Amino acid sequence: MDIFAERYNNDEIECPFKYSSYIAADDLQDIIKGLQLDADAFWLLIMFCFDYVYSVCLTGFTYNDSEKEAIEKFIALMPSNDSSNTKLSLKTEKGSMEICNKFIVSNLLKWIKQGYEQSQNTESNRLSKKEFQTMLDNRFNEKTESNSKMIWLFASLLKYFFELNPQFDGKHKRGINKNFLISKLIYYTHISTNDNFRFDTETLKGFFKQYKGIRIETHSSIYPDF
Known part of the structure; x- marks a missing residue:
């Protein structure tokens, strides 16, 4: 977390989605409020997940x-x-x-x-x-993963967060869906420019199905393995 805090405070995270746009995105904020998430704390989680998957999939490495x-x-x-x-x-x-x-x-x-x-x-x-x-x-080989794997890894990290924190369920609130939030974030962070991520969860479900059980062997160039 010290690494992330330093990178965030020094504006080193190369995400095109900015905090002001995040707060202004009503469709995101409606779901976040419905799940009773702290919007500011969740923003930091989004930025960490983005930074991590970027460092794995675009600037990562494997061991010989x-x-x-x-x-x-x-x-x-x-x-x-x-x-x-x-x-x-x-x-x-x-x-x-x-x-x-x-x-x-x-x-x-x-x-x-x-x-x-x-x-x-x-x-x-x-x-x-x-x-x-x-x-x-x-001992080291530079390795780039596909954009599809980057989408899947980003979504999987956020899904894992919700699995660890079942209190954020929104089950009894109409239109409040964790996967829909994850799907929208894939679009808003520009990990994918596919509009389908913004409007439904079907595309995201396809990625979860396609990469079910897969393990990425590439390591982050920034964060130690966790």
Whole structure:
């Protein structure tokens, strides 16, 4: 929250939807009041969700396996004695080759495992500062997610807020609908310019259905994982 507070106070959140427009949007404020939400507090939640999904989907990153993780995953592929579907493919700038003999593949993996285990117990396994920095540089990949996933993630965060706070239900008030509020906010924040989000919840329902059970592996470039 300290990160968000600093970014909000320094006007670093790149949302085209401004507070004055938010307060003036009667269709939003009617639902917010109907749900008995604090309009100012909810505005901060909207800005956090927007900033978070922006940092995940447009400026995010993924982790590559470390050298240790990659080698251990490779060794774990050692075939069993009765395996008949074993092959090892290698491709470099000098060409490519494929080994289909399971005994050769198994022996290669055993030699790699022995060498790896020996290297863990030697002084030579220590990295120089330059090697360590190179390893760090190769650990991260910049990643951009689709606009569809950005819409879904923004909506999911707000939906999660309402799941954690069931007191804001508005069940007995006509026209007060949490999903309708979320849908409108997708439009107002310009995460999507599709008018359908503003007028009904059918498009939003389609996104929830399409991405049900999905997990985004991309990490925020601003906020630590939470």
